[in-house]
Amino acid sequence: MMKQIQPRQNYLGMxxxxxxxKYQMERYLYLLHRITGLGLILYGIxxxxxxxxxxxxGQSVWQATMAFVDKxxxxxxxxxxxxxxxxxxxxxxxxxxxxxxxxxxxPTPPVYPYQYALRKxxxxxxxxxxxxxxxxxxxxxxxTLGGW
Numbered sequence: 001m002m003k004q005i006q007p008r009q010n011y012l013g014m015x016x017x018x019x020x021x022k023y024q025m026e027r028y029l030y031l032l033h034r035i036t037g038l039g040l041i042l043y044g045i046x047x048x049x050x051x052x053x054x055x056x057x058g059q060s061v062w063q064a065t066m067a068f069v070d071k072x073x074x075x076x077x078x079x080x081x082x083x084x085x086x087x088x089x090x091x092x093x094x095x096x097x098x099x100x101x102x103x104x105x106x107p108t109p110p111v112y113p114y115q116y117a118l119r120k121x122x123x124x125x126x127x128x129x130x131x132x133x134x135x136x137x138x139x140x141x142x143x144t145l146g147g148w
Contacts, residue, residue: 036084094128
């Protein structure tokens, strides 16, 4: 009689979104990718709503809406949207290259202690993250000077 294999129960729940466990940096990159994706979707919904429904009633409603969104905290929100877009785009490019096998390297034999290819090529992930930070800082510099 063979023993039935039971599926592993997920004891982490929502904590599993944040806890990196043994995956370390890749798990946090994945979490930030999810958060920025959700933020960009919410911004897209807000943007479409603001540019469509508030324009239809006439010029006075449109001007009142534009005066409302010209506040400093909306400007900070614009900065967050651009920051999220830069990170999400560059991390997505990293994931596509990784999926195509360009950043993984040669597979290692399954000999203990096990190593996965991402650990050997973590410098690529750090490089993409550094480029994202530089682009975000450049935008922040232009944003604080009021040029954008």
